[in-house]
Amino acid sequence: GAGVSQSPSNKVTEKGKDVELRCDPISGHTALYWYRQSLGQGLEFLIYFQGNSAPDKSGLPSDRFSAERTGGSVSTLTIQRTQQEDSAVYLCASRSSGTDHYNEQFFGPGTRLTVL
Amino acid sequence: AQRVTQPEKLLSVFKGAPVELKCNYSYSGSPELFWYVQYSRQRLQLLLRHISRESIKGFTADLNKGETSFHLKKPFAQEEDSAMYYCAFKKAGSYQLTFGKGTKLSVIP
Structure with a gap:
């Protein structure tokens, strides 16, 4: 019965380095979302997975951002050559069904990324 | 593009006073709307x-x-209502939520 988990909880990196952020959704949830939460900017949609497929990558800010999901479970968001403007809290959410879009999205605690 | 507007970044009210957090959306079809809340450290x-x-x-x-x-x-605000509130919008049948920028509610004891 654990909720969505994310790791690491905090990540400090130097400009230009690559980072990987991990999301473990609730078991059995087929839909998975990544958002970015910046100060004063609300939540910005990044990418949506249905199973292992990502039908919508339109929210990814640049080609430095990529994400994958394996086994219909764990997802990894990778940011290459990080920039200071990438600093934000990255949130993951999962939802139980791919067809019933009324279902609630359950959010993880987020990963706070700081790029120096 | 659909938008969600929360005009107030910060709203302060006294305990027991009425609260109204505003949310407006731009969409001509049938929307689905939600309120999400984030309490401190949650x-x-x-x-x-x-x-x-x-x-x-x-x-x-x-x-x-x-x-x-x-x-x-809410007709009577409580201290435990202090939190960040986000309005979110979704087109019917869509998977994607669009969030507003949020309003921080502070209830003064």
């Missing part, structure tokens, strides 16, 4: 959705299609 969580017509923790929100609004209301 995860973002769903507070209520318009389709359920429910009252949660004393909060209600009515969808007004004429004014394209979904304001969140």
Whole structure:
């Protein structure tokens, strides 16, 4: 019965380095979302997975951002050559069904990324 | 593009006073609207959705299609209501939520 988990909880990196952020959704949830939460900017949609497929990558800010999901479970968001403007809290959410879009999205605690 | 506007970044009210957090959306079709809340050091969580017509923790929100609004209301604010509130919009049948920038509610004892 654990909720969505994310790791690491905090990540400090130097400009230009690559980072990987991990999301473990609730078991059995087929839909998975990544958002970015910046100060004063609300939540910005990044990418949506249905199973292992990502039908919508339109929210990814640049080609430095990529994400994958394996086994219909764990997802990894990778940011290459990080920039200071990438600093934000990255949130993951999962939802139980791919067809019933009324279902609630359950959010993880987020990963706070700081790029120096 | 669909947009969600929360005009107030910060709203301060005294305990026991009425609260109204404003949310307006831009969409000509049938929307689905939600309020999410994030208490200090806690995860973002769903507070209520318009389709359920429910009252949660004393909060209600009515969808007004004429004014394209979904304001969140509570008649008597409590200290434990202090949190960040996000209005979110979804097109019917879509998977994607669009969030507003959020309003920080501070209830003064």
